[in-house]
Amino acid sequence: AQTVTQSQPEMSVQEAETVTLSCTYDTSESDYYLFWYKQPPSRQMILVIRQEAYKQQNATENRFSVNFQKAAKSFSLKISDSQLGDAAMYFCAYRPANAGGTSYGKLTFGQGTILTVHP
Amino acid sequence: KAGVTQTPRYLIKTRGQQVTLSCSPISGHRSVSWYQQTPGQGLQFLFEYFSETQRNKGNFPGRFSGRQFSNSRSEMNVSTLELGDSALYLCASSSRDTWGYGYTFGSGTRLTVV
Numbered sequence: 001a002q003t004v005t006q007s008q009p010e011m012s013v014q015e016a017e018t019v020t021l022s023c024t025y026d027t028s029e030s031d032y033y034l035f036w037y038k039q040p041p042s043r044q045m046i047l048v049i050r051q052e053a054y055k056q057q058n059a060t061e062n063r064f065s066v067n068f069q070k071a072a073k074s075f076s077l078k079i080s081d082s083q084l085g086d087a088a089m090y091f092c093a094y095r096p097a098n099a100g101g102t103s104y105g106k107l108t109f110g111q112g113t114i115l116t117v118h119p
Numbered sequence: 120k121a122g123v124t125q126t127p128r129y130l131i132k133t134r135g136q137q138v139t140l141s142c143s144p145i146s147g148h149r150s151v152s153w154y155q156q157t158p159g160q161g162l163q164f165l166f167e168y169f170s171e172t173q174r175n176k177g178n179f180p181g182r183f184s185g186r187q188f189s190n191s192r193s194e195m196n197v198s199t200l201e202l203g204d205s206a207l208y209l210c211a212s213s214s215r216d217t218w219g220y221g222y223t224f225g226s227g228t229r230l231t232v233v
Contacts (some may be wrong), residue, residue: 033221035221037221037224042226043207043209043226043227043229044224044225044226044227045209045211045224046224047220047221047223050220050221091162093221095221102175103175104150104167104169104174104175105150105151105152105164105166105167105168105169105174105175105211105213105222106152106164106167106175106177107152107154107162107211107221107222108164109161109162110161111161112161112162
């Protein structure tokens with residue numbers, strides 16, 4: 001079974017600084033997708049960034065980038081130039097590329113990291 | 120394009136009652152998934168529907184059920200409510216074209232069982 005682990009229950013960062021959130025996962029699949037979602041107090045889960053396992057190049061979306069280490073099964077999120085609006089719960093999630101059988105509709109989530117941004 | 124809409128936003132129910140939650144996916148999305156979010160267990164997958172058929176189910180008791188209509192709107196039902204069913208229930212939708220891009224989530228229904 002796939003598992004996703006976020007070892008940092010809480011993190012904090014000063015506005016304009018950089019912070020890295022950690023995520024490790026366990027799977028026997030060779031092809032899969034990894035995601036970082038943000039959940040602000042509004043409760044809606046918002047996709048921040050995604051990574052396809054077969055692509056070695058790390059994904060980047062504006063101030064958000066990932067460090068994807070496939071062999072180590074590590075997928076960390078770096079937030080640069082942190083803003084007050086980045087404060088939220090962040091979830092790492094996994095999904096096999098083959099979306100069939102027991103994978104239909106299912107994302108496996110980590111426990112989340114609460115990010116606080118100090119002005 | 121309208122997002123995923125969940126109703127109601129909040130619900131308070133008494134133990135033993137039943138409850139029905141509704142989810143309207145993004146137009147054109149035929150897959151709807153449901154998740155339960157609690158502080159202790161985190162986000163757990165309940166089930167997924169596609170074209171009115173349940174294709175996948177998580178490890179939840181039979182009190183949790185769902186269905187999907189021909190317009191892709193989905194409902195989930197919890198019967199004989201227990202205090203432990205208090206949670207945020209999230210639904211997410213996707214299409215064949217968006218599978219690799221994760222799912223689009225609604226804002227959830229906060230269920231409190233007293």
